[in-house]
Structures are given as structure tokens and as C-alpha cells.
Amino acid sequence: MSESHLQRIAITGAGIVSPLGIGWKANEASFEADRRAFKPVPVELFEVDGFVAKTAGMVDLPDEPVLKKKPAYADRGTQMLMLAVREALAQSGRMNLDGIDAMIIGTSAGAMSLGETYFENAVSDPKRQPRQLSLAEHYQPQRQINDLAAEFGWRGPIIVISNACASGANAIGWGVEMIRSGRAKRVLAGGYDALARLVFAGFDSLKALAPSGIPRPFDAARDGLALGEGAAVMILEAEDVRQSAALGEVTGYATATDLHHLTQPDPEGKAAIRTMTQATRQSGLTPADIDYINSHGTGTPFNDVAEAQAIATWAGEAVPRIAVSSTKSAMGHLLGGAGAVEAVICLMALQGQWMPASLNVREVDPAVQFDLVRSFRRARVEHALTNSFGFGGTNATLVLKRRSA
Amino acid sequence: MNAAGLHINGVGAVSPAGWSAPDLLRVVRAGEALPAANCTRPKAERPWECQVRTVPPAPPEKQVRHPRFRRVSAISRYAAAACLEALKDAGFDTPPPRLGILFVMMNGCVNYTGRFYQEVLDNPAQASPLIFPETVFNAPASHIAALLGADGAVSTIIGNANAVMEALDMAAVWLRGGVCDHCLVVGAEECDWLSAEALSYYHASYVASEGAGALLVSLGGNGPRLQSITGPLSYHSWRERGEALPQLVTHASILIDDRGGIAKHDAAEAAAWSGMAFQAVHSPKTLLGESMGASASLHLVLATLECREQQAAVAVSLPGSNSAAYACVVGC
Numbered sequence: 001m002s003e004s005h006l007q008r009i010a011i012t013g014a015g016i017v018s019p020l021g022i023g024w025k026a027n028e029a030s031f032e033a034d035r036r037a038f039k040p041v042p043v044e045l046f047e048v049d050g051f052v053a054k055t056a057g058m059v060d061l062p063d064e065p066v067l068k069k070k071p072a073y074a075d076r077g078t079q080m081l082m083l084a085v086r087e088a089l090a091q092s093g094r095m096n097l098d099g100i101d102a103m104i105i106g107t108s109a110g111a112m113s114l115g116e117t118y119f120e121n122a123v124s125d126p127k128r129q130p131r132q133l134s135l136a137e138h139y140q141p142q143r144q145i146n147d148l149a150a151e152f153g154w155r156g157p158i159i160v161i162s163n164a165c166a167s168g169a170n171a172i173g174w175g176v177e178m179i180r181s182g183r184a185k186r187v188l189a190g191g192y193d194a195l196a197r198l199v200f201a202g203f204d205s206l207k208a209l210a211p212s213g214i215p216r217p218f219d220a221a222r223d224g225l226a227l228g229e230g231a232a233v234m235i236l237e238a239e240d241v242r243q244s245a246a247l248g249e250v251t252g253y254a255t256a257t258d259l260h261h262l263t264q265p266d267p268e269g270k271a272a273i274r275t276m277t278q279a280t281r282q283s284g285l286t287p288a289d290i291d292y293i294n295s296h297g298t299g300t301p302f303n304d305v306a307e308a309q310a311i312a313t314w315a316g317e318a319v320p321r322i323a324v325s326s327t328k329s330a331m332g333h334l335l336g337g338a339g340a341v342e343a344v345i346c347l348m349a350l351q352g353q354w355m356p357a358s359l360n361v362r363e364v365d366p367a368v369q370f371d372l373v374r375s376f377r378r379a380r381v382e383h384a385l386t387n388s389f390g391f392g393g394t395n396a397t398l399v400l401k402r403r404s405a
Numbered sequence: 406m407n408a409a410g411l412h413i414n415g416v417g418a419v420s421p422a423g424w425s426a427p428d429l430l431r432v433v434r435a436g437e438a439l440p441a442a443n444c445t446r447p448k449a450e451r452p453w454e455c456q457v458r459t460v461p462p463a464p465p466e467k468q469v470r471h472p473r474f475r476r477v478s479a480i481s482r483y484a485a486a487a488c489l490e491a492l493k494d495a496g497f498d499t500p501p502p503r504l505g506i507l508f509v510m511m512n513g514c515v516n517y518t519g520r521f522y523q524e525v526l527d528n529p530a531q532a533s534p535l536i537f538p539e540t541v542f543n544a545p546a547s548h549i550a551a552l553l554g555a556d557g558a559v560s561t562i563i564g565n566a567n568a569v570m571e572a573l574d575m576a577a578v579w580l581r582g583g584v585c586d587h588c589l590v591v592g593a594e595e596c597d598w599l600s601a602e603a604l605s606y607y608h609a610s611y612v613a614s615e616g617a618g619a620l621l622v623s624l625g626g627n628g629p630r631l632q633s634i635t636g637p638l639s640y641h642s643w644r645e646r647g648e649a650l651p652q653l654v655t656h657a658s659i660l661i662d663d664r665g666g667i668a669k670h671d672a673a674e675a676a677a678w679s680g681m682a683f684q685a686v687h688s689p690k691t692l693l694g695e696s697m698g699a700s701a702s703l704h705l706v707l708a709t710l711e712c713r714e715q716q717a718a719v720a721v722s723l724p725g726s727n728s729a730a731y732a733c734v735v736g737c
Binding site for chain 2: 049050051107108110115116118119120122123125126127128132133136137140141142143146147149150155156157158159160161162163164170174177178180181182183197198201202203204205206207255256257258259262263271390391392393394
């Protein structure tokens with residue numbers, strides 16, 4: 001398909017749930033205040049004794065059940081996803097999912113906490129236990145999302161993408177491709193993940209978590225990431241559908257695979273260079289046209305230097321003029337939700353004409369050649385790019401455009 | 406759906422029947438259920454029956470020799486062998502450039518996940534950093550991409566086994582959009598005691614299984630084509646599922662259905678197709694067991710082989726279990 005003939009994709013609604021707050025306004029206010037959201041993981045969520053890190057970015061869910069029909073087995077992640085879906089629908093002027101042709105959702109862990117409970121029950125007692133069937137059933141993310149769809153009486157394709165930390169970005173990209181292929185006119189796409197003990201333990205075992213609990217993306221002495229949780233979705237529509245109601249556009253999407261290592265990025269960021277190049281080219285842009293990049297920026301030693309070098313190679317002479325930040329510095333790494341949440345943050349930046357900060361930086365890493373945004377900044381933002389890289393070598397880049405006047 | 410018209414130019418399979426697609430076809434045509442074994446439990450004895458049919462040990466020529474495969478879990482080995490067979494079946498002795506990969510699974514790397522979580526419960530400070538990355542859903546896709554040098558579009562889908570139809574749909578989008586020239590679509594699963602027990606909660610007679618089915622699809626070629634795709638027919642309950650299944654029914658010479666041998670679970674699917682006459686009906690799950698995320702891909706591998714050998718259209722019934730139903734025809 002010729003890139004010049006690629007269909008423009010309008011964003012007509014978005015919802016965001018992050019450790020910084022539930023909803024667009026709460027998140028925007030937190031970014032304006034350069035707020036951080038890290039706090040000790042409560043024992044009610046899971047036990048952190050024995051782990052190096054003790055804190056994470058957590059979402060304060062409402063007390064009342066978010067899913068009404070089957071609240072007992074709605075895991076935290078699905079509840080966050082539901083809140084984001086409701087906000088996106090409201091923003092799009094919809095009461096429900098009618099007219100949505102497909103739901104494409106990214107997650108890296110799904111309802112992991114239910115799987116953990118299933119496991120703990122199974123190892124503690126070999127007898128048949130009545131609750132195990134429901135746990136096994138609802139551990140499956142497609143079942144969780146189908147329950148969410150049932151709240152609206154909606155029926156349609158549900159596609160669950162699990163490409164680790166790029167899942168949410170890939171889901172949005174998949175939605176874009178589904179519309180461009182003509183299969184759908186309008187899709188709901190995004191991602192989510194909730195904190196889970198197994199995942200926390202995994203990152204802790206890899207020594208990927210910052211011992212202090214404070215991630216410092218692009219700091220010369222950064223020592224790891226902080227985990228977070230959250231969800232975000234976008235309603236994407238074909239350009240001929242309600243273009244006037246668009247909040248912005250997705251103009252470019254590319255994905256590529258880094259074959260270097262299962263968990264470590266290619267030091268030169270070769271796949272990232274390819275996705276940034278393809279996504280900007282697909283948008284009809286050059287790197288110099290990109291005003292703001294929401295980086296993957298985890299705060300781990302390997303990721304940030306690889307991404308900084310990839311941005312420098314991709315941008316060339318334009319690199320000093322491109323503003324970059326990592327919002328993981330404020331809310332943590334939302335894993336399967338990260339790509340979607342960060343895409344919505346880009347949309348918010350385009351709408352509000354501001355840039356969120358990379359917090360916690362004491363001394364900028366020498367690999368950084370771009371304009372690192374270190375505190376909330378009012379600025380002109382016409383085009384924003386967001387990178388998502390995941391275990392397994394998945395790289396994804398989305399380019400968003402401000403709503404045309 | 407976009408997948409209609411895709412050519413299936415190569416297939417590969419790993420199943421309890423053996424490490425090749427012809428092994429699978431041979432067992433299904435013979436119509437004799439493979440022996441099942443009691444699934445052992447690492448902690449305490451189970452006071453109820455839980456049966457499994459596992460993949461036999463790999464013959465030497467099917468063992469993957471690549472640094473990434475030193476400590477991968479069984480699902481990656483099954484999928485790799487199936488993918489390599491599919492490529493060879495399509496005439497590629499070496500992987501073609503611009504190869505896309507779409508991986509479908511339900512449970513994923515359950516053996517390492519269970520092992521890692523047990524380590525976390527025992528002593529979180531000593532949980533192995535070598536195991537955790539292998540628990541991630543897209544680890545198998547990553548290993549296969551590394552094995553085949555596929556550095557373009559690679560994605561993993563979680564869902565019912567019939568999510569392979571959505572993977573084929575995306576493969577068609579990638580192929581038509583020029584993202585790749587060929588695409589491997591592979592559904593795979595590995596068995597462990599936890600997933601076997603989980604299945605037995607649905608019905609005591611279920612036999613958990615494992616394996617991988619791989620399809621090399623392209624826009625052109627001489628392989629059979631995907632036709633008459635029905636679905637997704639979404640449902641929120643078992644009752645709605647039963648009401649939807651009659652819409653799957655389509656004409657063909659051979660039917661490969663999804664029945665597992667549990668009468669009450671099979672009833673709606675059997676009723677839906679009962680009015681149709683076929684030269685042959687295969688119900689692979691009754692012979693092989695329930696391989697969850699791999700089963701629909703294995704059905705499609707069988708359909709492709711039957712279509713090639715019988716020069717006949719083969720309908721594949723994929724009703725799913727908890728979200729949507731699909732069907733398609735693999736035709737010449």
C-alpha cells in the first residue's frame with residue numbers, strides 16, 4: 001500500500017486511568033503539577049517482603065463495583081479498562097459501544113492476580129475446589145474483556161494482543177490497520193495492566209526495579225524502573241466518519257522486532273530507528289516536524305541509552321530541537337498499558353499544547369542529545385510521537401497529530 | 406474478513422500424534438484415540454482423575470539448534486518445529502525475507518510460569534531471573550523470530566484457540582499492506598498439571614493436550630485457499646453460543662469439527678452441523694485431547710492436508726468456548 005494513500009485515522013474519544021488519576025482532567029492536573037505517584041505497595045495487594053523494591057504507581061479504584069453484572073471476578077486491570085472505556089465513550093458522545101466494530105486491547109499480564117490465586121489454591125489443597133473453575137475461566141483476558149463488553153450488551157470481535165510492554169501501542173496500531181483495511185469503520189483500541197505479584201517479582205528478580213522506588217529516566221545514574229498500573233483506550237474512526245469531532249489523528253504506526261535478546265534492547269536501537277522512521281514517513285513528516293516524543297524511557301541503564309541513541313540517529317541534525325520526556329518517571333511503567341496510556345498522554349499534550357516532564361533527573365545522561373523536558377512546559381505541539389519497546393524485542397511507534405483547525 | 410482468499414502454502418504440526426503434519430493426519434484418519442496418562446502433581450496426590458495426552462519426545466532432527474532455544478519452554482519448541490516444517494512444506498529451505506509472524510495462544514508458557522511463581526512463594530529473593538522472561542506471553546514469538554531472522558512485524562494474540570482466525574485476518578492486512586511477503590500463523594500450547602486440572606474443572610472427562618499448528622500464508626501460491634469465513638459470532642453465554650452456532654454451517658465435502666467427546670458440551674455444535682452431509686467428519690479433539698490455544702491451528706493444518714490430498718473443500722468449525730465462534734472453508 002502506498003504510504004501517500006494511507007487513510008487518516010481520527011481519534012474521537014479517549015480515556016485514561018493511571019496512578020496519577022482517573023480521567024483526562026486528573027491526569028492533566030498531575031502533569032501540570034509535576035506530581036509523582038509512587039507509594040508503598042499495600043499488603044492487601046500483595047506482600048513485598050523479600051523484594052528489593054517496595055513501592056509502585058497504583059490506581060485508587062472507586063469503592064463501588066466498576067463492573068455491575070459480574071463484579072466478583074472482574075480483576076483490577078479490567079476495572080481500570082472499564083473506567084477508561086467509559087471516559088472514551090463519553091468524550092465521543094456515546095452512551096455505549098454501539099457502532100464500535102471491534103475492540104483491540106493490549107495486555108501483558110491479563111488477569112494475573114486471578115491466576116495467582118488459582119495457583120495458590122491448587123498447591124495448598126489437592127482436592128477439587130469449587131471456586132477454581134471461575135478463576136480459571138476469568139483468568140483469561142478475552143473472557144474479562146467479553147464481560148466488559150457484556151456490560152454494554154455489545155457483540156463484536158475482541159482481539160487481545162500481548163507483546164509485553166508494547167502491547168497497548170500495538171493494539172492501537174492494529175486498530176489503525178483494521179480501519180485502513182476496510183474491515184472496520186470505528187474501533188476501540190488500547191491497553192491495560194494491573195500490578196501483580198508475579199510480575200513484580202519478575203522485574204525484581206531481573207534487578208530492573210529502582211531500589212529507591214524512584215525511576216530516573218535519562219539520568220546518568222539511573223538505576224531502574226518503577227512498576228505502575230493503568231489503562232487507556234482510544235476510539236479510532238475512519239477519516240470520513242465524524243472528522244469534525246476528532247480530538248486528533250493517528251497519522252503513523254510501525255512495528256518491528258529487535259532480535260538482539262529476549263529482554264535487553266539492541267544497544268544501537270536498530271528496530272526503534274526503523275519504527276520511528278517508518279511511522280514518521282507514513283505520516284508524511286520528517287523528524288524535524290516532530291515537536292514532542294513520549295519516550296519508552298523506563299529508567300533502566302540499557303533502555304534509555306539505546307533509545308537516546310536511536311532518537312539521535314533517527315533525528316539527525318534535528319535532534320537538539322526535539323523535546324522528549326518519559327512519563328514513566330511520574331507514574332511508573334504500566335507494561336501492557338504503557339503504550340496506550342502514553343499515546344493518550346500525547347493526545348492530551350496535542351490538545352492542551354503542553355509537554356509533560358521527565359522527573360527525578362539529577363544529571364542528564366551524556367547519551368541524551370535531545371531537549372529533555374525536565375518540568376511541565378507550555379509549548380506548541382502539532383505532532384507527537386510515542387515509542388513502546390517490550391520484552392521479546394517488540395518495538396512500536398505511533399505518531400499523532402493535533403486536530404486540524 | 407480480510408483473510409478470505411489467502412493461500413495456505415505450507416503447514417506444520419506438533420501434536421501427541423508426533424512431530425509432523427503427516428503424523429497428525431495419519432492419527433486422525435485412523436480414528437483411534439491416542440493413549441492418555443494420568444497427570445502427575447508436584448505437591449500432594451490428587452484425589453480425582455486428571456488425564457493428559459502429551460507430545461512425545463522430539464526426534465533428533467526436530468530439535469532446534471539455536472542459542473535462544475537453550476532453555477525455552479516446550480511451547481516454543483513445538484511452535485518452532487511446526488514453523489520450520491511449514492516453511493519447508495512451502496518450499497523454503499531457508500526462511501524467506503520479509504516474513505511476518507503471528508502467534509496465538511491461550512495459556513502460554515505455563516510450565517515456567519508455575520515454576521517461577523512457586524519460587525516467588527517459597528522465597529521471593531531467590532526467584533530466578535532466568536525463568537521470568539520465559540513466562541512472558543510473547544517469549545515464544547520472540548524466539549521464533551530470532552530463529553528465523555524475522556525482524557519485521559511479529560505479534561502474539563491471546564484468546565480462545567479460534568483467535569487464529571483473527572491472526573489470519575491480520576496476516577492478510579500485513580500481506581496486502583506490504584508489511585511482509587509471507588506470514589507464519591502459529592497456534593501453540595504446552596500442557597502442565599495446572600492447566601490440565603483447570604480443564605478438568607470444566608468436565609472430568611476432558612483430556613488436556615498440547616502441540617502447535619503452523620500455517621505459512623501468502624497472497625499467491627499453489628496452496629489451498631481460505632474461503633467462506635463466518636464470524637466472529639460473539640456471545641456472552643453458553644446459551645447465546647448455542648444460538649449462534651447454526652450460522653456457522655457451510656457446504657463442503659469434509660468437516661473438521663471442534664467436538665471433544667463430552668456430549669453436553671458438544672451438543673450445540675453437533676446439532677448445528679447435523680443437517681449437512683459430508684464424505685468424512687473428523688473430530689480431532691476426541692483423539693488428541695484439548696490442546697486449547699493450539700487446537701484451531703491444528704484443525705486448519707488438517708484441513709489443508711485433506712484439501713490437498715482429496716482435492717476437496719474442507720469446512721472447519723471453530724465455535725470457541727467463551728467469546729466468539731468462527732468457521733471457514735479450506736478449498737482448492
